[in-house]
Amino acid sequence: MDPSLTEVLQFDEHQLRTRLAFFRIGEEELDRLAAMRPLMEEATAQIVSLFYEHLLSQPETRDFLDDPVLVDRLQAKQTAYFLQLFEGRVDLAYVENRFRVGAAHERLGVPPRWYIGAFDRYLGLVRERLIGRGVAGAELVADLAAVERIMHFDAALAIDAYVAGHLATHARNQAALRELASPVIRVHDRVLLLPLVGTIDSFRAQQVMESALLGVSEEQARVLILDIAGVAVVDTQVADHLLKTTAALRLLGAKTILTGISPQVARTIVELGVDLKTLHTRNKLSDGLELALSLVGREITDKERGS
Amino acid sequence: MTVLVSERLTIAVEGDVPVVRRRARELAQAAHFDAFASAAITTAASELSRNALVHGGGGYAVVEHVSDGLREGLRLVFVDEGPGILDIDRALRGGYSTGRSLGLGLSGSRRLVDEFHVETSLGKGTRVEVVKWARFRR
Numbered sequence A: 001m002d003p004s005l006t007e008v009l010q011f012d013e014h015q016l017r018t019r020l021a022f023f024r025i026g027e028e029e030l031d032r033l034a035a036m037r038p039l040m041e042e043a044t045a046q047i048v049s050l051f052y053e054h055l056l057s058q059p060e061t062r063d064f065l066d067d068p069v070l071v072d073r074l075q076a077k078q079t080a081y082f083l084q085l086f087e088g089r090v091d092l093a094y095v096e097n098r099f100r101v102g103a104a105h106e107r108l109g110v111p112p113r114w115y116i117g118a119f120d121r122y123l124g125l126v127r128e129r130l131i132g133r134g135v136a137g138a139e140l141v142a143d144l145a146a147v148e149r150i151m152h153f154d155a156a157l158a159i160d161a162y163v164a165g166h167l168a169t170h171a172r173n174q175a176a177l178r179e180l181a182s183p184v185i186r187v188h189d190r191v192l193l194l195p196l197v198g199t200i201d202s203f204r205a206q207q208v209m210e211s212a213l214l215g216v217s218e219e220q221a222r223v224l225i226l227d228i229a230g231v232a233v234v235d236t237q238v239a240d241h242l243l244k245t246t247a248a249l250r251l252l253g254a255k256t257i258l259t260g261i262s263p264q265v266a267r268t269i270v271e272l273g274v275d276l277k278t279l280h281t282r283n284k285l286s287d288g289l290e291l292a293l294s295l296v297g298r299e300i301t302d303k304e305r306g307s
Numbered sequence B: 001m002t003v004l005v006s007e008r009l010t011i012a013v014e015g016d017v018p019v020v021r022r023r024a025r026e027l028a029q030a031a032h033f034d035a036f037a038s039a040a041i042t043t044a045a046s047e048l049s050r051n052a053l054v055h056g057g058g059g060y061a062v063v064e065h066v067s068d069g070l071r072e073g074l075r076l077v078f079v080d081e082g083p084g085i086l087d088i089d090r091a092l093r094g095g096y097s098t099g100r101s102l103g104l105g106l107s108g109s110r111r112l113v114d115e116f117h118v119e120t121s122l123g124k125g126t127r128v129e130v131v132k133w134a135r136f137r138r
């Protein structure tokens, strides 16, 4: 079972109270909603079917609802959802339910604007019922206000779930991208290549160091080529990480070759006063590769014809 | 000195450092910096914004494209309200770090730019202002 969304979103009793106060939902509103329940129970079937009629008549939403089995299932859920509005009780279980509805819509890829639009249709249908009931004046106004408030309260929870869903997706993508960004490539027996690209923040630097160490240990590598051609700025922090990675690799018995240093980066490193003497450095990756092979006792030679 | 573009950027989290750096690089391009000068000012931006963040507890940067009538340049100001630099002479000499770092950011930045001013006051904060000019007038 997934952790509850109220936990994930840190929605507790205190939050619930402040949120209800913000939407001006108190005892009176809840009592009014509960009192409407018999009327709404009677009307649910019709309201839900009119609601779906609306969704199916709109090109935007129709495409999502092309499966009749799905529509049947959704209608059943919708009925339960709708009647819960008139429970006269809003507790954390209620909030959890609303979060789940929002999250389910987010996963289906239903954009929030449809959600809001559909809500408005609901509100309209309920309003018609209440007006048709024959109670007018202040009573009617107060009942309508109670319905509007609980529905807006619901919409806010759904939006919370949407935002949380998006953030979670974003975090997952970021993590995937980061993994992708430190690939250790085996270029030859006991020679590894780790190309660095983009911004090396402290998190990335950590990761680079770890992939380098794991790679070297797994492959029993003797040489690791760190190519920094794709790193825009080599400042003291990046330089410090390069030095630390080199020192750690040395403990595993591997040498580090730094390649891809542009003329601008070379000049900047010297001005900064950073000493990279402990590293073998080469301008081009191909030169670094040649050096790496010679360090493991191999060399690249021209193929001699006819021998 | 005429200010052509001036922007204030917040330095509050690690992710703000590359933002300042990127903006400095863009303005260096606008000011016709050559590749070496651009790398120099971008690196200084990186060092000084990280110092404001790490040692100064965060603050802001003002990034400006300026001109003195003859040349175009960049003026960068980094301001924080942190503890101030304890031993400014040692910090400027280089190789001195209160963290576990190389201790080359401040002294190195000074060498990377044309004008460099630090104002620091213990318990009040630090303000570092640097200017770098494009080398060739276009």
Ligand SMILES: Nc1ncnc2c1ncn2[C@@H]1O[C@H](COP(=O)(O)OP(=O)(O)OP(=O)(O)O)[C@@H](O)[C@H]1O
Binding pocket: A236, A237, A240, B047, B051, B052, B055, B056, B080, B082, B083, B084, B085, B086, B091, B094, B095, B096, B097, B098, B099, B101, B102, B103, B104, B105, B106, B107, B108, B126
């Ligand atoms: N904005 C600041 N506020 C307070 N102290 C600072 C500030 N900037 C620099 N310092 C002090 O000056 C020292 C030297 O700064 P410098 O940038 O040269 O080195 P560093 O940041 O420690 O290491 P790095 O080489 O990674 O930059 C720092 O360790 C710190 O004590």
Ligand SMILES: [Mg+2]
Binding pocket: A236, B047, B050, B051, B104, B105, B106
């Ligand atoms: Mg520094």
